[in-house]
Amino acid sequence: MGMIGNRLPLTDVMSRLAYARPVFHSEADFQFAFAQTVWSMDPDIKLRLEVPARNPLTRRAEYIDLVCIGDSVTRVEFKYATRKWEGTDGITDELFLLRDHAAMDLARHGFVHDVFRLERLTADGDSNGLAIMLTNSPSLWNPGAATSRDAAFRIDEGRTLTGELSWGTPDSPYPKNDRTLGGRYTAHWRDFSTPVGSEFRWLGWTITSPAS
Template identity: 50%
Template sequence: MTTTPPPGGPTVAGQVPLSAVLDELAQRRPVFHSEADLQHSFAQLLWELAPEVRSRLEVPRRHNGRVERLDLLCLGSPGRTAIEFKYPTRRWTGTAGTPPEDYALRNHAAMDLARLHFVRDMVRLERFCSQPDENGLAVLLTNDPSLWTPPAAARKRTRDEDFRIHQGRVLTGTLLWAEGAYKPHTCTLRGTYTLDWRPYAQVEGVSGEFRCLAVSVSPAPAKLGDQAAEEAEGTREATALPPPSDKSHVLGSPGSWPDFPEGLDPQSVSFREARCTWHGTACTETPVKVVRSRDGRRWAACAQAVRSLTTGRES
């Protein structure tokens, strides 16, 4: 699948164009002290531009039995956007911004690992964006030209060759680290991405040019046969289907329902996203129980959902 930004470019939470956020951010904060500073400043500005969009930093997501942290989750009525940030820098010291601030950026020497970690962000976003109203954004800001400049044609092949992210590069499929010599770094992308860097800011001094790379990740397409496979294994977890509207189809009582995420398939939406699937994508509350319906499906339920299911059931 070829992934291209929507007309006018990608949006945040279906409401604010990413380009508008970056343009305004560059005027106020051409430089950041750290990646955490970038994350916080982006979220703060987004709230000013669109107060109805809710921002959540360091959101936990479950995958293969462990918790991963999403840098920023933006929640709006038209949709949700998962954002991962990277801020690898070259050494730069100076004053920038309004009001002026003093900065002393350190030198991140291992730019091959910066490329690897950015691609890993893209892979994670492909995994996180599992609902039709979700999109992902991998954002990298840097003042190191080696990241956006195409390599010389005559140079030797490097261990991060497959992970190059320079202007015009196309990333897709399985990417091998050191031609496959180190398998833990292997990454596989579902989509096809053409990389396009944009100017961000120009400040005084050596290494004063900052550019930004933003990759838009679309929701994962539905996989045919997933539901049948889950039924065959007897582990039908909550998917895009709605929960049973009749409470009598819910098995057991609150006292017998296991705490979240006990009993869930690690590959299910309920487990991976650690959110209330009983209420659907509109609910951002933390699930507390796992509820099972008579058709065999399991649902992650928040405290409000548990309260609403305490009457009118058969055990």
């Protein structure tokens, strides 16, 4: 499992975060709470949210969710894909009203696209990346249809993604959504929290340059 700034194990941060914040209102809430947790565990790690980076292909600015600067640089991308749920976090009386992200195929594509981007951004060999998916939707960790348009992008438990990933079906391809991964990534989902009536799990992939 990856390190943050070459100082903090990601698993330690997620365990601490789950203890304090079992549920989040939104992806932005998740990002902010994660950054707060990193700072509380190691105040010497500098944190920057929504950092712009230049895409060398399009020359447009794109944004990294979180950059952690410690003994090395770690870029972090977050995905928080939820199904509808209402309840409290089991710690306070705070009410959470999670909406239903119906298009889980797009959630998978978004997560893989984060990995694709982080591979490019860590190509200099001086940094690493972390792609994190947190969800209460079992459809993301359970096996699904092998003929769906996102079949190559599925991140079911135990599945490995690498190389060319094609989006669509033989009858309806969509090359614009294809992605090629230089690394090899296997899905090992971890428990996060179990608020009443729901279950959250998370997946984290470490991205480094081939030379690292």
